[in-house]
Amino acid sequence: MSNAVRVNYMYAPELFPTESRARGFAFVQLVGSIGTICVPFITDVVSSYAWWASSAVFGCAGILGSLLVYFLPETKDLPLPETLQDVNSRWRKNIRRASRGSTNSAFVMDVEAVRQVKKS
Known part of the structure; x- marks a missing residue:
């Protein structure tokens, strides 16, 4: 315990x-x-x-x-989420590592995947 x-x-x-x-x-x-x-x-x-x-x-x-x-869920080697959108993206596996020019150094939303989720 x-x-x-x-x-x-x-x-x-x-x-x-x-x-x-x-x-x-x-x-x-x-x-x-x-x-x-x-x-x-x-x-x-x-x-x-x-x-x-x-x-x-x-x-x-x-x-x-x-x-x-x-x-x-496994959290090893993953950055800590900063917003609720980051958490939702993590669980939907629509995350990719941050690239240059992103607003959040830990997460970048996959816009196309978000659009597909909204359609369904």
Whole structure:
């Protein structure tokens, strides 16, 4: 469980654009805190069924979390997004590396791909 907190601090800021990174990171921390608050209640309810049930529930939660990590997007060697458009472009894979004269040194929108998305 303590590794989940470390992932929040290392990985979550890379997912949010600069303009909303603090809010996004705060939301991730809020959800983690709500989960921490729920642990004693879950333990109390599940332990009433069997003495080993709380360990099984939290063990399964850890295994499920480790399996879901594979569905997170890769951020290695990618620049941090600066705007929400950069995030949308990243997930649609319509990004190309910045060229000379771009306004944003990290991203350049592929205008033709954006037009195709708007048409569909």
